Amino acid sequence: MPDAIGGGTVKVAKVTLTSAQVQALVGTPVRLVDPPGAGMIISILSATAYIDYNSVAYTTGADIILQYGTADVVLFDGILALTADTVMVASQAGSVAVGSAVNAAVDITADGIPGAGNSPVTVSVVYTLISL
Numbered sequence: 777m778p779d780a781i782g783g784g785t786v787k788v789a790k791v792t793l794t795s796a797q798v799q800a801l802v803g804t805p806v807r808l809v810d811p812p813g814a815g816m817i818i819s820i821l822s823a824t825a826y827i828d829y830n831s832v833a834y835t836t837g838a839d840i841i842l843q844y845g846t847a848d849v850v851l852f853d854g855i856l857a858l859t860a861d862t863v864m865v866a867s868q869a870g871s872v873a874v875g876s877a878v879n880a881a882v883d884i885t886a887d888g889i890p891g892a893g894n895s896p897v898t899v900s901v902v903y904t905l906i907s908l
Contacts, residue, residue: 784905784906786904787902787903787904788900788902788903789808789809789882789901789903790898790899790900790901791806791807791808791884791899791900792896792897793806793884793896793897793898793899794896795830795893795894795895795896798856798886798890798893799834799890799891799893801838801886802885802887802888802889805843805884805885806883806885807882807884808842808881808882808883808901809881809882809903810881811879811880812879812905813879814879815878815879815907815908816878816879816905816906816907816908817877817879817880817905817906817908818844818880818881818882818903818906819903819904819905820842820882820901820902820903821903822865822866822901822902823842823850823852823865823866823899823900823901824864824865824866824898824900824901825840825852825855825863825864825866825897825898826861826862826863826864826897826898826900827856827861827862827895827896828861828895828897828898829858829859829860829861829862829895830894830895830896831894832892832893832895833857833892833893833895834856834857834890834891834892834893834895835890835891835893836856836888836889836890836891837854837856837857837888837890838856838886838888838889838890839851839852839853839854839855839856839886839887840852840855840856840884840885840886840897840899841884841885841886841887842882842883842884842899842901843882843883843884843885844877844881845877845880847877849882850866850901851866852864852866852899855897856886856890856893856897878908882901882903
């Protein structure tokens with residue numbers, strides 16, 4: 777019989793980023809889920825990003841990324857290049873080896889600095905906490 781490793785309730789976290797926050801993501805990531813505590817990991821079940829296109833496009837088509845520490849775990853490819861209201865849904869496909877995931881927060885960052893742009897972006901995750 778397999779050992780139970782613990783787990784909990786399915787939870788949802790959501791943050792709406794202003795355009796100023798989007799433009800500063802490379803240097804100033806935004807916290808989506810706080811660290812769960814010693815001996816625990818956050819297991820992301822699915823993630824969603826919604827760009828609520830306003831009137832000015834971001835000048836760089838940077839991607840929004842969810843990270844444990846500095847390890848990328850979810851990528852919203854090209855979302856900041858879009859010029860219409862768009863929802864992207866991602867799930868963590870396959871396995872991702874992340875040595876720093878124990879007691880790690882989930883942060884929102886980007887892989888480039890988007891200029892101009894005035895559209896807010898809402899990022900949500902469905903997750904559970906697992907005790908190791």
